[in-house]
Amino acid sequence: MNYNHREIEKKWQKYWLENKTFKTDVHSDKKKMYILDMFPYPSGSGLHVGHPEGYTATDIVARMKRMQGYEVLHPMGWDAFGLPAEQYALDTGKNPAEFTQKNIDNFRRQIQELGFSYDWDREINTTDPNYYKWTQWIFIKLYEKGLAYMDEVEVNWCPALGTVLANEEVIDGKSERGGHPVVKKPMKQWVLKITEYADRLLEDLEELDWPENIKEMQRNWIGRSEGAEVTFKVKDHDESFQIFTTRPDTLFGATYAVLAPEHDLVMKIVTEEQREAVEAYIEEVKNKSEIERTDTTKEKTGVFTGAYAINPVNNKEIPIWIADYVLKTYGTGAIMAVPAHDQRDYEFAKKFDLPIVEVVKGGDISQEAFVGDGEHVNSDFINGMNNEEAIETMINWLEENGIGKRKVTYKLRDWLFSRQRYWGEPIPIIHWEDGTMTTVPEEELPLKLPEMEEIKPSGTGESPLANNEAWLTVVDPETGKKGRRETNTMPQWAGSCWYYLRFIDPHNDEALADPELLKKWLPVDLYIGGAEHAVLHLLYARFWHKFLYDIGVVPTKEPFQKLFNQGMILGENNEKMSKSRGNVVNPDDIVRSHGADTLRLYEMFMGPLDADVAWSTDGLDGARRFLDRVWRLIIKEDGTLSDRIVDEPTENLEKVYHQTVKKVTEDYENLHFNTAISQMMIFVNECYKQEKVSKEYIEGFVKLLYPITPHIGEELWQRLGHEDTITYEPWPTYDASKLVEDEVEIVIQVMGKVRSKMTVPRDISKEELEEKALADEKVKKWIDGKTIRKIIVVPGKLVNIVAN
RNA sequence: GCCAGCGUGGCGGAAUUGGCAGACGCGCGAGACUCAAAAUCUCGUAUCCUCCGGGAUGUGCCGGUUCGACUCCGGCCGCUGGCACCA
Numbered sequence: 001m002n003y004n005h006r007e008i009e010k011k012w013q014k015y016w017l018e019n020k021t022f023k024t025d026v027h028s029d030k031k032k033m034y035i036l037d038m039f040p041y042p043s044g045s046g047l048h049v050g051h052p053e054g055y056t057a058t059d060i061v062a063r064m065k066r067m068q069g070y071e072v073l074h075p076m077g078w079d080a081f082g083l084p085a086e087q088y089a090l091d092t093g094k095n096p097a098e099f100t101q102k103n104i105d106n107f108r109r110q111i112q113e114l115g116f117s118y119d120w121d122r123e124i125n126t127t128d129p130n131y132y133k134w135t136q137w138i139f140i141k142l143y144e145k146g147l148a149y150m151d152e153v154e155v156n157w158c159p160a161l162g163t164v165l166a167n168e169e170v171i172d173g174k175s176e177r178g179g180h181p182v183v184k185k186p187m188k189q190w191v192l193k194i195t196e197y198a199d200r201l202l203e204d205l206e207e208l209d210w211p212e213n214i215k216e217m218q219r220n221w222i223g224r225s226e227g228a229e230v231t232f233k234v235k236d237h238d239e240s241f242q243i244f245t246t247r248p249d250t251l252f253g254a255t256y257a258v259l260a261p262e263h264d265l266v267m268k269i270v271t272e273e274q275r276e277a278v279e280a281y282i283e284e285v286k287n288k289s290e291i292e293r294t295d296t297t298k299e300k301t302g303v304f305t306g307a308y309a310i311n312p313v314n315n316k317e318i319p320i321w322i323a324d325y326v327l328k329t330y331g332t333g334a335i336m337a338v339p340a341h342d343q344r345d346y347e348f349a350k351k352f353d354l355p356i357v358e359v360v361k362g363g364d365i366s367q368e369a370f371v372g373d374g375e376h377v378n379s380d381f382i383n384g385m386n387n388e389e390a391i392e393t394m395i396n397w398l399e400e401n402g403i404g405k406r407k408v409t410y411k412l413r414d415w416l417f418s419r420q421r422y423w424g425e426p427i428p429i430i431h432w433e434d435g436t437m438t439t440v441p442e443e444e445l446p447l448k449l450p451e452m453e454e455i456k457p458s459g460t461g462e463s464p465l466a467n468n469e470a471w472l473t474v475v476d477p478e479t480g481k482k483g484r485r486e487t488n489t490m491p492q493w494a495g496s497c498w499y500y501l502r503f504i505d506p507h508n509d510e511a512l513a514d515p516e517l518l519k520k521w522l523p524v525d526l527y528i529g530g531a532e533h534a535v536l537h538l539l540y541a542r543f544w545h546k547f548l549y550d551i552g553v554v555p556t557k558e559p560f561q562k563l564f565n566q567g568m569i570l571g572e573n574n575e576k577m578s579k580s581r582g583n584v585v586n587p588d589d590i591v592r593s594h595g596a597d598t599l600r601l602y603e604m605f606m607g608p609l610d611a612d613v614a615w616s617t618d619g620l621d622g623a624r625r626f627l628d629r630v631w632r633l634i635i636k637e638d639g640t641l642s643d644r645i646v647d648e649p650t651e652n653l654e655k656v657y658h659q660t661v662k663k664v665t666e667d668y669e670n671l672h673f674n675t676a677i678s679q680m681m682i683f684v685n686e687c688y689k690q691e692k693v694s695k696e697y698i699e700g701f702v703k704l705l706y707p708i709t710p711h712i713g714e715e716l717w718q719r720l721g722h723e724d725t726i727t728y729e730p731w732p733t734y735d736a737s738k739l740v741e742d743e744v745e746i747v748i749q750v751m752g753k754v755r756s757k758m759t760v761p762r763d764i765s766k767e768e769l770e771e772k773a774l775a776d777e778k779v780k781k782w783i784d785g786k787t788i789r790k791i792i793v794v795p796g797k798l799v800n801i802v803a804n
Numbered sequence: 805g806c807c808a809g810c811g812u813g814g815c816g817g818a819a820u821u822g823g824c825a826g827a828c829g830c831g832c833g834a835g836a837c838u839c840a841a842a843a844u845c846u847c848g849u850a851u852c853c854u855c856c857g858g859g860a861u862g863u864g865c866c867g868g869u870u871c872g873a874c875u876c877c878g879g880c881c882g883c884u885g886g887c888a889c890c891a
Contacts, residue, residue: 002843177805196884213808220807225890228818245891258891293889300889325889333890401866412891531885605829607817612884619816619832626829675818678828685828688845747824752872754824792871798823
């Protein structure tokens with residue numbers, strides 16, 4: 001008889017909820033273990049089969065750790081602000097809160113039906129005023145420390161979404177969500193000074209147990225580069241400009257300078273003859289899309305300004321051009337061009353017939369720019385030096401002469417933090433009629449989102465909150481001064497920047513969390529989620545965490561000690577699952593047909609956790625077949641215990657049992673669930689070959705299986721005669737001495753090819769082993785008539801005879 | 805273009821201080837049980853050759869180091885992810 005998953009799963013889910021089996025005692029004396037999932041955005045379409053992959057992985061570790069005697073914190077919550085709810089509200093005019101609540105309820109049901117061991121008393125929701133009160137509080141602290149400021153910036157305005165997007169949310173000139181066109185537009189916006197933390201965000205990556213590729217992505221994103229800033233004077237003007245270069249050693253080869261078309265200086269220095277051409281070019285660039293501008297394959301364009309700069313190292317006059325390959329937003333927005341040693345400058349110089357002067361030997365500058373290391377020439381006091389020495393010497397010279405200085409720049413920009421949306425945390429700022437602005441007093445937090453009859457665009461580019469006069473207007477009770485509330489709200493990332501802190505102390509009214517508890521529970525020991533959050537969420541959360549560390553709120557420099565990214569589950573046709581492709585698998589269907597345990601087991605068995613693997617219905621059936629096989633091994637047709645299970649020891653299974661305990665324990669620890677499962681299959685296969693299996697081994701096996709398939713685990717544990725949940729039973733241990741065999745099989749190779757095998761005592765000497773190998777009949781055949789040149793003996797493994 | 809990762813049977817995948825390639829599962833084949841089928845249990849299953857003892861080949865391709873290479877080194881090809889005129 002196969003087991004009835006519907007009955008059993010429901011039974012244990014009810015038991016766990018009613019008994020609060022997974023409630024965390026944060027004050028416990030046990031060793032702590034904080035195991036976290038990236039909390040989901042509760043979308044209207046519900047969970048898809050990708051979600052349970054990461055959730056199952058953390059659940060397995062959490063359940064094992066509880067059995068190993070740890071106090072485990074394993075919570076779940078909802079990242080519930082977000083664009084889909086906003087758009088739903090705009091479409092229907094309804095309050096997104098209701099819609100969001102419905103989605104959350106559905107997500108919670110689905111997650112509970114999968115049997116994850118969350119402490120539901122710690123559930124949090126970023127849209128709950130009691131939660132976002134503290135999101136707003138953190139914003140106020142950032143503002144007080146000068147890390148949140150307003151700036152007129154060229155922003156990515158998305159007319160279709162009616163909002164501004166961060167650079168990271170724009171992909172190929174289109175919005176990440178929805179794929180709508182995005183244009184540049186100057187607007188007054190809130191910005192967070194993440195650049196102030198660039199170096200620390202970079203350096204502290206070293207200490208983290210994260211996948212190397214994610215660290216690398218963050219490093220690239222931060223994009224630190226060392227070089228020098230050099231001042232160039234403009235001829236016949238009382239003006240100068242700074243350039244940034246990583247190759248100050250090539251200053252003698254600078255034959256022209258280029259300003260970004262948007263550079264402030266351009267209109268001041270342009271000559272009358274060139275004015276028209278320059279203005280036309282600026283206009284042209286403005287109308288170019290982001291994609292066009294950043295297309296590296298296109299030909300270089302640019303216009304001469306008519307003005308000249310003085311190269312400070314040799315006082316030569318060099319022409320100043322403008323070109324769109326120089327970006328206003330990087331470095332100083334101006335460069336010195338060294339065509340002989342920079343490919344972009346080379347292309348530009350070739351096109352506009354500008355001089356090319358070699359200053360580093362080693363390439364052929366009639367063919368291409370030479371960017372390698374070499375001896376410097378035509379360079380006065382750095383002639384003869386190589387790159388490194390020349391760079392150092394030049395920077396020192398620039399500093400001594402007050403012309404330039406050592407400088408580090410970053411690709412990372414400050415974080416554009418405001419959104420013109422209703423469905424987000426209100427930014428707690430009041431703009432007063434006298435032009436000043438203040439934060440909302442802390443005791444007035446949370447500044448709640450007003451309930452609105454109808455949510456519709458303001459028409460001014462402001463958020464729908466601008467329509468709500470009552471909420472908008474503030475009067476200072478003391479002075480009678482009038483003010484207007486900030487209508488921008490925070491981006492979705494805000495709530496997810498610190499939720500892992502709130503889980504530690506979710507109901508605290510006095511502080512975002514009790515400092516003592518933060519001290520005890522930070523950092524997160526294991527954090528699992530999708531790789532799509534490699535830069536954005538993880539970088540922003542690290543930034544906030546470091547800020548909170550600086551103001552003494554959190555005790556650690558980093559939030560997430562160990563990070564792992566689960567892979568994607570693809571459709572059966574090997575393509576990404578999507579409604580339009582019609583290859584989406586709904587977990588609800590699988591829970592009904594095969595059971596949650598089967599789904600969990602299958603997803604863990606598909607392959608390594610970080611791999612992208614295609615869904616397979618046959619594979620799913622196979623997972624269920626294994627669970628049925630386990631069930632039948634232990635339970636008879638009539639529901640009682642199998643006669644196979646005996647109280648006395650069964651020595652035949654001793655070795656494989658201890659091997660299984662060892663391998664499964666180690667594999668769980670390393671998140672190698674697929675190989676742990678295959679080891680358990682081997683154990684079950686062995687049990688089927690035996691007439692008797694000791695109860696001790698079966699109970700140990702049930703404990704090993706339980707973290708992956710907890711419902712069947714609990715049920716079998718109960719049927720084995722236990723009253724309490726298996727959750728806090730001690731984890732099985734293995735005896736290493738049971739793993740070593742007295743006899744080992746040795747491979748005998750002749751010329752590196754396996755020709756024979758033999759079984760010998762484990763501690764046999766090298767000499768004896770060699771002798772035995774040479775005496776082997778099959779080996780004799782292969783070495784007959786040949787001269788033995790050499791014999792390699794690896795004790796316990798092999799003998800290789802070299803003969804010809 | 806740059807950076808990172810990957811490439812193993814019909815399929816998902818195992819195997820790393822260099823030491824039996826293909827564990828485990830799927831699929832497929834055979835047998836047992838059955839009136840029969842399903843389910844279940846057992847066995848087989850990289851490719852080619854074979855006198856059925858065995859032999860040869862094989863981890864993307866080419867070359868190298870080594871007694872011995874999926875593993876290390878050099879060069880190439882392909883795929884995936886990230887970044888991209890970043891000075």
